[in-house]
Amino acid sequence: MDYRDASDETPHRVPVPTQKPFHHTLSLNLKETFMPDDPFRQFRNQSPYRRFILAIQYLIPIFEWAPNYTFSFLKSDVLAGITIASVAIPQGISYAKLANLPPILGLYSNFVPPLVYAVMGTSRDLAIGNFAVASLLLASLLVKEVSPTENPLLYINLALTSTFFAGIFQAALGILRLGFLVDLLSHSAIVGYMSGAATVVSLQQLKGIMGLKDFTTETDVVSVMKSVFTQTHHWKWEAVVLGCVFLFLILFTRYLSQLNKKFFWFAAAAPLTSIILASLAVYLSRADKHGVQVIGELKKGLNPLSFSSLTFDDKYLMISIKTGIIIGIISLAEGIAAGRSFAFFKNYNIDGNKEMIAFGLMNLAGSVTSCFLTTGPFSRAAVNYNAGCKTAMSNIVMAIAVMLTLLLLTPLFFYTPLAVLSAIIVGAMIGLVDYKATIHLWKVDKIDFFTCIGAYLGVVFGSVEIGLLIAVTISMLRLLFFVGRPRTMLLGKIPDSTIFRRMDQYPGAHSIPGVIVLRIDAPILFPNASYLKERVTRWINEEEEKMVLKGHPELQYLIIDMGAVSSMDTSGVNMMSEIKNNIEIRGLKLVLANPGSEVLKKLKMSQILEKIGAEWIYLTVSEAVEACKYLIESCNGGSTIAENYIDDSATSISDDIV
Structure with a gap:
């Protein structure tokens, strides 16, 4: 129909669109749902050879940026890679202990997965490594089935198997282009869950800081505090002094870096510096002979293959699948959120589905090379970003630094006190308690605020699983409420x-x-x-x-x-x-x-x-x-x-x- 001229005072009527065949409408809806970015548009009107090159670049992103790589980029990436290695090494050891795994697995996990991500990932700023919340979640889920002290080999095998299933789940989400499912966790629920998990992780480090050997396997604040204060006669003042001194050092350097960006290097170097100084102090004073617990011997050598360690026994299969899916979702939410945040700062785009495939492949590769779950933690990405990284090459440099550590330097960690590892974890976790975001939620949206608080309280007074369940449930209920009302x-x-x-x-x-x-x-x-x-x-x-x-x-x-x-x-x-x-x-x-x-x-x-x-x-x-x-x-x-x-x-x- 013809619309009247704009000067015409008579009303215009709305034309009814022509009805299209069902299959046409269905295909359009499916395309919009699963491929809103239209990944095939770049292949149109191209020669067969050019399509082949574009397909390789699309499937393996390193071939997209590597041809334009410059020496200037390399200098920046080497500096950033060495910087994040100084963070990754102590955090890897610490987070392995948090997951009740041998510390050497933390170093292994910072070697193979970053190499895979550098080839397959689309973010220039993510630094790959272990994630404290996922490490705690892994431990809390598996410890209900197998004791890491009574049956350590089976526990390690289940951790690797869970990582294997997490990789399958993540890669499947990316291949099937189901990344929008991760977005069903609301921002407020994630803020509350992460803050609660950070609180629980920090409280659990009282075991290392106090020098305790026996500790509760529960994660709620009541059980943790009860375990701490019913063993006051077992507290080791040497461990308390070491833990508190180096926790103060880590927090003080972070405070300086917030005052002036030029002091960023102090905060980045603080974890590794703490390990070096604390190890020297223990070695010179022989504090390990007076109750201060140390890491002990770490094996030299690169990651051993662990495919034969994966356990698919019917008795433990469901717990491995359940754990893999849960830690896979949490690590995806953390990694993709961090990648998108820094991509926004630098004004470039990342492909969420490719990121999930990259995360999945690096965890699959990690599970068969003695690595437990890895992702792109926000805190480590911030270090990489502030260190001036240009591309994912910084992950390769970090992996090389970890490789040299595995080949040459592992004996130097023998005297590293567990109290300092606990201090490093607490220092990292304090930044995840996002009270500013919670206050902002209260000012902007009261329902989001209560969603955040509900998830936080569920983690702190229940368990990390209960907190996650509350976060997901509240997010879904709110979605249903707005749809239904x-x-x-x-x-x-x-x-x-x-x-x-x-x-x-x-x-x-x-x-x-x-x-x-x-x-x-x-x-x-x-x-x-x-x-x-x-x-x-x-x-x-x-x-x-x-x-x-x-x-x-x-x-x-x-x-x-x-x-x-x-x-x-x-x-x-x-x-x-x-x-x-x-x-x-x-x-x-x-x-x-x-x-x-x-x-x-x-x-x-x-x-x-x-x-x-x-x-x-x-x-x-x-x-x-x-x-x-x-x-x-x-x-x-x-x-x-x-x-x-x-x-x-x-x-x-x-x-x-x-």
């Missing part, structure tokens, strides 16, 4: 304009006598169809009562602004039919304004459009109101005038319905 609002006209806005937000907006204008702010689907029907009826009842009190004419028209209704299912179609029937019994006429193409197609196919009348569908609320006002004012002139207005004022939409 969408907003509806009464619109009024802004004075001296043709604009209609919410009357509760704009006090100057006024209603139109004889007309009620409602806006539905969500798709109309089966979870909310009944609610919306009841809500629309209630709005009509309330507005009629106001009309009577003010002495205004009775309602004659219900205008529904459909601009925000992006889709509608059969329950929504039935709801519109029921609303039309119900209000016609009360003497009202249903008018629709600005319905979308998908909604119009559903109304047309269900023949509801014929019942409403195509002439009662308008492009804007203003035009719909003007038409209704004209009809109300013309009612004394008879129905012929009104019908002539409808027929002559604009070309009817029915002309387009073929």
Whole structure:
């Protein structure tokens, strides 16, 4: 149909789009869901050779940036790689202890996975390594099935098997382009969960700082504090002094780095410096002979193959799969969030699905080379970013530094006290307790705040699994709440304009006598169809009562602004039919304004459009109101005038319905 000229005062009508075949619509929806980035667009109009090159670059991202790599980039990446290695080595050892695994596995985990990620990853800033929260989660899930002290070999095998399943799960999400599932964890839930896990991890380090040998396997704060204060007679003052001194050093250097970015190197070097100084202190004072626990001997050599260590026994298969999926989700959420954050700072894009494939492949490779779960922790990515990294080559440099450590330097860690490892973990965890984000949530959105607090309390007073369950449950419930109970609002006209806005937000907006204008702010689907029907009826009842009190004419028209209704299912179609029937019994006429193409197609196919009348569908609320006002004012002139207005004022939409 032809629209009228903009100067024409007559209303414009909304054309109904041509119905397309089902398979065409389905393919478009699937493409938009799973491939919104259209990854194949770069292959169009290219020669076969060029397509082959682009395919290699798409599948293996290192071939995309390596041809343009420069010596200037190399200098920056070498400096950044050495810097993150100084963080990765002490953290790897510490997080292995946190997961109840031999410390050498922490070093192994910082060698192979970073190499895989450098080849397959799309982020320039992520630094790959172990993640404290995932390490704690791994330990808390496996320790319920197998004791790491009574059966250490089986425990290690289950940790590697869980990492194997985490890799399969992560890679499958990326290959199937299901990355949007990770986004179902809301930001507020992640903030609360991470803060709670960081609190629990920090409290558990009291075991190392106090020099305790026996400690609870529970993670809740009550059990941890009870275990600490019922063993006061076992506290080792030497360990307490070492732990507190080096914790102060780590926190002080971090404080300096926050005051001035030039002091960033102090904070980056603090963990490795602490290990060196503490090891020297223990060696010179022989404190290991007086109750200070040390790491002990670490084997020289690179990662041994561990494929034969993977355990697929029926007795432990389900716990390995369950643990793998849970730690896989948490590590994905951390790694992708960190990658996106630093990509935003540097104004480049990362491919979420490729990232999941990269994470999955590096954990698969790690599980068969004696590594436990790795990801791209935010804290380590921040070190890499601030150290001036240019590409993922910094991960290769870090891996080389770890390789040299494994080949030459592991004996030097013999006298490293566990108290200092605990101090390093606490120093890293304090930064994850994001109280500023929690305060911000309180100011901006109270529901998000309580979501955050619920996840935090679940972790701290329950367990990391309970906290994760609460975080996921609250996120899902909130999503269902907004889908099932969408907003509806009464619109009024802004004075001296043709604009209609919410009357509760704009006090100057006024209603139109004889007309009620409602806006539905969500798709109309089966979870909310009944609610919306009841809500629309209630709005009509309330507005009629106001009309009577003010002495205004009775309602004659219900205008529904459909601009925000992006889709509608059969329950929504039935709801519109029921609303039309119900209000016609009360003497009202249903008018629709600005319905979308998908909604119009559903109304047309269900023949509801014929019942409403195509002439009662308008492009804007203003035009719909003007038409209704004209009809109300013309009612004394008879129905012929009104019908002539409808027929002559604009070309009817029915002309387009073929």
